[in-house]
Amino acid sequence: MITIEKENVVIIGSGLAALTIAERLSGDKNVIVLTKSTIHRSNSVKAQGGIAASVGEGDHWESHYQDTMTAGCFFNEEQAVEVLVKKGPHYIKKLMDRGLPFDKNAKGELLLGKEGAHMHRRILHAGGDATGNVLMDFLIKHLQISVIEGENVLDLIMDGTKCVGVITSNKNGNLNYYTADHVILATGGCGGLYQVTSNDSTTAGDGIALAYRAGAELNDLEFMQFHPTMLYTNNRCYGLVSEAVRGEGAVLKTKDGKPIMERVHPLKDLAPRDIVAREIQTYLNNGETIYLDISMIEDFQQKFPTITSICEKANIFIENGLLPVAPGAHFLMGGVKTNLYGETNVEGLYAIGEVACNGVHGANRLASNSLLEGIVFSNLLADRLLSFPGQSNTIKQRVEQKSNPSRNHLELPSKEEIQEVMTRYVGIERSREGLLFAKQWMERFNFQQFNQKHISDYTNEQLEKINQLTSCWLIITSALMRTESRGGHYRSDYPKTNDLEWGARHIIRHKNENRNKSLQMTGVES
Structure with missing residues (x-):
């Protein structure tokens, strides 16, 4: 019980x-x-x-x-x-x-x-x-x-x-x-x-x-913000390299020592994160590695002990003054x-x-x-x-201990597959074509048929995946609605934006007239 x-x-x-x-x-x-x-x-x-x-x-x-x-x-x-x-x-x-x-x-x-x-x-x-x-x-x-x-x-x-x-x-x-x-x-x-x-x-x-x-x-x-500088080497992310490092003078450079933000924005390396992240990603897409040059920062280990520890785990020697970085979902x-x-x-x-x-x-x-x-x-x-007075909640619920969750044979993707689709199609740059592919890929798994009445039929892993797929689907739906580029949302098919004029704010809400029935997900634009 x-x-x-x-x-x-x-x-x-x-x-x-x-x-x-x-x-x-x-x-x-x-x-x-x-x-x-x-x-x-x-x-x-x-x-x-x-x-x-x-x-x-x-x-x-x-x-x-x-x-x-x-x-x-x-x-x-x-x-x-x-x-x-x-x-x-x-x-x-x-x-x-x-x-x-x-x-x-x-x-x-x-x-x-x-x-x-x-x-x-x-x-x-x-x-x-x-x-x-x-x-x-x-x-x-x-x-x-x-x-x-x-x-x-x-x-x-x-x-x-x-x-x-x-x-x-x-x-x-x-x-x-x-x-x-x-x-x-x-x-x-x-x-x-x-x-x-x-x-x-x-x-x-x-x-x-x-x-x-x-x-x-x-x-x-x-609007998903990608932090420009994750410590990234050998196809693995080791952790965040705080923006405070650039605040102390660190500079983003190519392998040849070229500063990449010099002519991109008046604030250079301290430009808003979406601008810096996209610039780094452009170089990465062309096969280049971007480094954060920290050689000018005195007492780096004392000022940034957490980052120093992360570098040690990644076998990056801070004495060399160069940290390999890549943008990451933040x-x-x-x-x-x-x-x-x-x-x-x-x-x-x-x-x-x-x-x-x-x-x-x-x-x-x-x-x-x-x-x-x-x-x-x-x-x-x-x-x-x-400021609210205490209330008396009289709801009473009972449910049997999970007994046979295996009888629900949902075909669901691995978390790694979900991450790959989100990174490729719903990442720093998006397009209608890519977003539609990702949306249809998510919908293949029928996660919208989740029924709370039969929640004991699902395994914990299945329920976690259903929530992950639901969240992904909602992010994709929102990204399709906004046909402009603004802040953390960059549409390669709508690259221009005007800060003084923007599209309407969108609201999505589930139309769930009866939660005992299978949930049908409908995006509502208003």
Whole structure:
């Protein structure tokens, strides 16, 4: 038999956004965090660059606002950006007051870095290039709630149009139902759907698929940011080389020493990420290797211990001053459509962090705004939920332990096959022909026939693949809708864009009149 538990708040995911709101709610709500891996594995832990905030002398929120809008190709929701940059310094100060050890100089002044498309030094670091790891350790040490690891969320429980809980599979392969007044998606992005990525391998778009089947609106899924500099050698990606390295003067060069960004953009190597990534990819497509020249950076090992460690694992000697790099899937600007408080159009369902989309990043996220987003909007959702009175959830569900999942003989692709198709046809450059091929390839596997009523017939692996294929299909559908190039979405058949004029924002929502029937996926443009 399976266990049935009642919690006020169920949080799916264990990154920065999840733990920030979990800590805020823990004193007033019954909170449970579910993570399919461990609390120490998330994109937040891997974050190197730092947190952007206008806390330095001569800096101002209006400058941070303008940089965010410019990087986002002016496709951002202005109110969301203003909230981010105005409230960011406030929440950063609260973390500092609590003892979060941001890096400082001998005088006790914050060491502020500079990254691409920022006009000021405003990037706060902790532990050099280990900001995410230091921040997450800090939060974990202060956490006083129940965290269940190895619990994979398979689908959301709906009572009509209201979300009232989640269905999970635990380490023993048994199904569990958790009911809640509030279900919060904090599952991160979808970089794991690509061959080369900065993301943790567990980040594969689960939250997007869950929200879609529940009827939540999705926005801007076509905007996928590719980080220009992943350490890449011998056909293998070893990890991220932070943009902070270029902020300290590193230069992208060919094998012959030619700087590749010299005449491409006024900011050269610190141009917006989509521009730098496409330029590098152009050289790679022509068979050239691109290197990041770090020879001018003094005390590199002390400033960038995480990157130094990655280089050692890849047998790259930093003394040579050249790091081989390639672009990799990094951050999804789109996601589950929310307001400023993380509320979706589905009652009882919320989204925060990378899985959410309130428009703050526009078509291309500004460097180091992601950790700030997780901190700011998680706190705003916490404020909203703390203002709600406790409710009594009377939903009762039972399901037998998985007994014979093998009787469902779905033919599904391997994760590697999915990654190959996404990288080739839905990567840095897209075209209608390639996107249609990828869409039809995904549809071959009949994943849209998933039926929650018979969820016990599926294996865990099948259910994970169904969610991956669903997320891929949604990204492809969005990319086909946008017949222009903008930010992280570059159409080789529509290469020109105008920042002052753009196509309409698209919303995709599942038309699920009866969730007990097989799900038919229909993209809706509005």
